[in-house]
Amino acid sequence: MYTRTEAVGVCAVCEHAPDCIYKADSDGSMILQCEEFQMSVPMPSLPPVSVRPRPSSTNGERSSRLLGLCANCDIREICTYPKPEGGVWRCEEYV
Numbered sequence: 478m479y480t481r482t483e484a485v486g487v488c489a490v491c492e493h494a495p496d497c498i499y500k501a502d503s504d505g506s507m508i509l510q511c512e513e514f515q516m517s518v519p520m521p522s523l524p525p526v527s528v529r530p531r532p533s534s535t536n537g538e539r540s541s542r543l544l545g546l547c548a549n550c551d552i553r554e555i556c557t558y559p560k561p562e563g564g565v566w567r568c569e570e571y572v
Contacts, residue, residue: 485507485508486507486509487508487509487510487511487514488500488508488511489498490516491511491513491514491515492516492517493513493514493515493517494516497512497513499511509544517567526565538564542562543560544562544564544565545563545565545566546564546565546566546567546568546571547560547564547568548564548569549567550568550571550572551572552572558570
């Protein structure tokens with residue numbers, strides 16, 4: 478057996494490196510692909526999502542006339558995109 482510090486290629490980070498039977502069978506060259514390769518990747522801890530109500534509009538009359546995403550978008554007052562009568566239902570700038 479060998480340790481990860483002795484390993485090269487994908488074996489250097491493989492979880493199975495200490496018990497690998499394929500490394501023993503190799504001719505000492507660097508292994509770049511292995512069907513048994515497995516690497517543990519720590520999952521980042523995400524902060525909890527807080528559910529907050531959206532702030533109410535400062536201009537209630539205008540927001541009641543708008544349909545779709547514009548009705549509660551945070552930047553609707555400064556938005557320069559057209560606001561059709563039927564409402565906007567897809568917008569990359571929606572906040």
